[in-house]
Amino acid sequence: MERPWLKHVVEGNPHEIEIPEIPLTQLFQQSVQKYKDHTAVTFYHKTFTYGELYHCILRVASSLAKRGIKKGDSVAIMLPNCPQYPISYYAALMCGATIVQINPMYKSSELLYVLNDSNTKALIVLDHLLPIAESILDQTPVVNTITVSFEKESTFDQLLQDADVKLPNVEIDPKEDVAVLQYTGGTTGRSKGAMLTHYNLVANTLQSAATAQIKTRLGEERVLTISPLFHVYGMTSAMNLTFLNGGNLILVPKFEVEQVVKIIEQTKPTAFPGVPTMYIALLTYYKSYQFDLSCLTTCTSGSAPLPVEVINRFNEISGTSVAEGYGLSEASPVTHRNPISGLQKRGSIGIPIPNTDAKIVDIATGEEDLGTGEVGELVIKGPQIMKGYLNMPEETASTIRDGWLYTGDLAMMDADGFFYIVGRKKEMILASGFNVYPIEIEDVIYSHPDVLEAAVIGIPDEYRGETVKAIVVLKEKDSLPEEDLIQFCRERLAAYKVPSIVTYVDELPKTAVGKILKRKLKELYSTK
Template sequence: MERPWIKHVVKGNPAEVNIPDISLPALFHESVQKYQNHTAMTFYTKSFTYQQLDTLIKNLAASLHNMGVSKGDRVALMLPNCPQYPISYFASLMCGATIVQINPMYQPTELLHVLNDTETEVIIVLDQLVPLIEKVKPKTSLQAIIPVSFENASKFNELLQDKGLPLPDVTINPKEDVAVLQYTGGTTGRSKGAMLTHYNIVANTLQSHATSVVKTELGKERVLTIAPLFHVYGMTSCMNLTFHIGGNLILVPRFEVDEVVKVIEATKPTVFPGVPTMFITLLNHYKENHFDLSFLKTCISGSAPLPVEAIKQFNALSGTSVAEGYGLSEASPVTHRNPIEGVQKPGSIGIPLPNTDARIVDFATGEQTLPVGEVGELLIKGPQVMKGYWRMPDETAQVIRDGWLHTGDLAKMDEDGFFYIVGRKKEMIITNGYNVYPIEVEDIIYTHPKVMEAAVIGVPDKVRGEAVKAFVVPKEGQQLKDEEITELCRSHLAAYKVPRSVEFLQELPKTAVGKILKRVLKDQIKT
């Protein structure tokens, strides 16, 4: 197939990468050997070298092995960003276990679904959440609860001690053995576990590094890690990639802007993989309280579209350029990224990563490749594409066909091979027979100086079938009227794309990683 994007690969970055058939612990161990005395991670005032981190991982692996954790077992992690996360992650993988990623904000119903679907027997969990785990435990296969405390002695700390126990001796088949069960957000239907093999995640780590080789100083980068590690974006683009390049993983457990600014000023990060809400919030904070971002070399935005206006403003503020990318849980997650130098196209998700193919196909059959500029469904093929959904062969067969992952996202490709997401298939609005892509309307609304956040959905309409509705969060202290939004849209968009109604909210519902939950907004309309 033609790959027009190849000509836009930055000189010095590889167009293809060699992906070794190794496990994630083996990839990590390579970094320990190269960077043993470099700082591997920082958590407020506490830092760990690669050698110290490796020792703690091995101690925990030996303890888990002694507890009976063996190949194929599922070990759940339910933690915020903290040193215990990478330690638990690699120790469990050393035992041959599969990591089950769990959002610490899960409620009992969500938690039960994941624990029972995976038949998890061991969970490593923040001590404050232990009462919740104890509550659901009788309805699950859980055998062991390992609490993590930031302040007190805990069972986890005991397991970190060197007791002279033997390390697990496990043979891992990287292409077949599942390293991580990453549950999709559940924003459409039942949450499903994407089976990501060791090879999938190793591949995506190396592919991601390949997009920034020319700007990466091995062993010297400091990576601001606010994106949660339990989310696939934080796991790969922050944790695994940072360790691969011998960088310092600067762990921040939650996004509170004042706290984040203090961490930025103290640690002077050089790389920031963030999500749109983080960039927008930092921008608005800066206008009232200036702080220095001049040390940033590379900023990456993922998980949801970042409004073009926000990209321009953040670039001007930081002196760097935010490279917007794209990924999904089923692809470990990264598939596209804007080049970090040379041609960048704000509003696009950039070009496919090395070793990755992408194409746009028709809605009807999902097989016919569409011409440049036409909107269809985005398909992905590459070594980062999941093995399938956990115990869901029918659903797997629907989304992976002939090796191509059907993303469910509406997109188009331009003549240079840059891709643009225009929405989800299920979010496209059809009004009076015309297609409206919410992102197109949202991008216009975001240009209004008083707008903090915006989301556009389709709502039932007896005449039009669906009508365009906008939800808007004004900036603090600002007052907005419906007409200001509709007049702005009318001056930039065809009449059928202009919102028929505007609702102002104090905040928009979001996932843990900051993705706006339009399903929740739609449900509110129904009720």
């Protein structure tokens, strides 16, 4: 197949890389040998060197093994960003276990489903979340509950105190053995467990590193890690990538903009893998307090589309250039990224990363390849593509066909091989026979100076089939009449794309990583 994007790979970054068939833990151990005395983790005023972190991992791995955790068992981690997260993650992997990533915001019914679906044997949980877990644990296979506390002695601390380290001898088949079960959030229905093998995660960590090879300073990066590690983006683009490069993972458990700004001022991070809501909040705060962002040299954005207006404003105040990318749980997650240096196209998700192919196929059958500029479904092939969905053979077969991952995202590719997401297949609005892509309208609305956040949905309409509705959060309440915003859109969009209804709200419903929940918006605002 033609790969027009290859001519835009920055000189010094590879087109293809070698991917070793090794366990993910071996990648981490290599960094421990290279960067033993470098700071690996910063958590407020506490730091761990690579040597110290590895020492903790070995003790917890030994303790888990003594508690009966063995190869093939599932260990669930239900924690915010904190040092106990990477310690638990790598310790369980050293036992040959599979990590089950748990969102700490889960309610008891969501937790019950995931623990049962994954057949979890051990749960590592923040003490404040224990009541939610305890309400359903007797209905699950969990036999070990290990608590983590920031204020008092916990079960986890006892694991760290076990000086009798006896590690299990575990053989890992990197291409077959599942390292992580990444549940897909359930934003579009029943949550699915994407099975990510050791090979998938090693591949995506090395692929991600290769896209920034010319700018990465090995052993010196300080990575502001607010994106939650339980989310696939934080896991790979923050934790695994930082550890590969011998960097300092600056862990922040919750996004509170004032506190985050203080952490930026104290730690002077060089890299920031963020999500749109974080960039928007930092920009808003900057208007009242002009803090210094010149320490940042590499900024990336993922998880959801980043409005062009936000990219432009953040680049102005930081002096760097936010490189938007793309990924999904089923791809470990990264598949595309704007080059960190060289040609970047705003509004684009960039070009496929090394060892990755992508193309656009027709929406109806998924079998016809489409040409430059045509909108269809984005499909992807590469070593980072999941093994499949746990316990869902039919879902797996419809999502992975002949090695191609069908993403469900509508996209187009330009002549340079840059890709553009225009919406989800399920979110496309069909108004008067025209295809309307919410992201295009949202970009226009975001360009209005009074708008903080926006989401566009289609609602039933007797005459048009569907009509366009915008749900908007203003920077200042009552600062913009609805009709003025509609007129603003009318001047910038074709008539059939202009929202016929604007609803102002105080906030938009979001996932833990900041992705706007369109399904929830449709439930709340699907009428005129």
